[in-house]
Amino acid sequence: MISLNKITKVYNDKAVVNNFSLEVDRGEMCVLIGPSGCGKTTTLRMINRMIEPTSGEIFIDSRDVKKIKPDLLRRSIGYAIQMVGLFPHMTVAANIAVVPQLLRWEKKKIKNRIDELLILVGLSPAEYSSKYPYQLSGGEAQRIGVARALAANPPILLMDEPFGAVDPLTRTKLQTQFLNIQKELHKTIILITHDLDEAIRMADRIAIMKDGELVQYDTPENILSRPYNQFVYKFVGTDRALKRLSRINISKFIKSAPSVDEDFSMDKVNQACEKCRWVWVTDSKHRLIGWIDRKILSQTTSIKEALVPVSLDEIAVTEGASLKEVLSIMLSSGLRTIPVTDKKGFLIGEIDMSIIERISAESINHYEKS
């Protein structure tokens, strides 16, 4: 879909992008990452011809971008940047409408598109359409930036640190929301970030750059488990094993969980506890409400007395979670085994820390051997 072939950009006799080649497939999210000044923004801007390369070729769907008029090209490529670049004197609606207006869409179609996009990025059209950029929080402005980039439904999105200027919590939320949007829209995306965790979480493939050159282009899993050289190894850092956990879904590792119903007799609970140190307790609808430790059973006469109630938010994960989320819950709750529930709190199973120990050890061994 997007193909960069030996691209070089020279400024003042210095190649800031040097012999750089990259292929991004249709529907794929490629994340460009590397030290400040390594040439990420320059590379991105050559794709929509905001900057012309000194040499090399760029193809979109096998068409040489040099042969497409820059303004036409830019209408088919959404572009979002860190400081968002919203026009300050225009409302949110007018900002989103810029490209559709250039394309001379009908008024009604534009209005519908604005509403649709605001809903897509999680903002109420009634409340936000007529606001001005200075009336938005950083995270809201960033979401409007994404909505604007998507306005004319371009097949390609170029994003230069789109979630860069917000606090970590808002950032995670924006990432999740954007991943959900991407699941639906399947755009071909090149996204620049400084944040390796963001790259690992979002990317289908990560391109690591250094001094204008491509050092490694690979899946997050391979970047973490098989760093190509010392530079990548150091860039990824010593907690590679932990970072890798955020790419691994828990579904394969869920074991069945011993549980009792809160209406069970103490005999039945004692029986259930014979084989395990503790059991989970569910209500009549099989929703998780707590656990019982075997040690406490002899001192209690009813389930109610023995029950340690739980707050699902604090100790349970849902099926879509990653092993990284599991680990952070284990660390904050002090439990080596935590329950897995569905969104409504129904107990599905449990997951044990031994899985995480095994997988971390595997990824560490892998690098030491290779």
Ligand SMILES: Nc1ncnc2c1ncn2[C@@H]1O[C@H](COP(=O)(O)OP(=O)(O)OP(=O)(O)O)[C@@H](O)[C@H]1O
């Ligand atoms: N118009 C220009 N004239 C001269 N040098 C430039 C120009 N634009 C960029 N550079 C230089 O090219 C190099 C690459 O810049 P670029 O903006 O692509 O880096 P980057 O990887 O996006 O960095 P950052 O992570 O800080 O955004 C830098 O050393 C920069 O100083």
Ligand SMILES: [Mg+2]
């Ligand atoms: Mg940059």
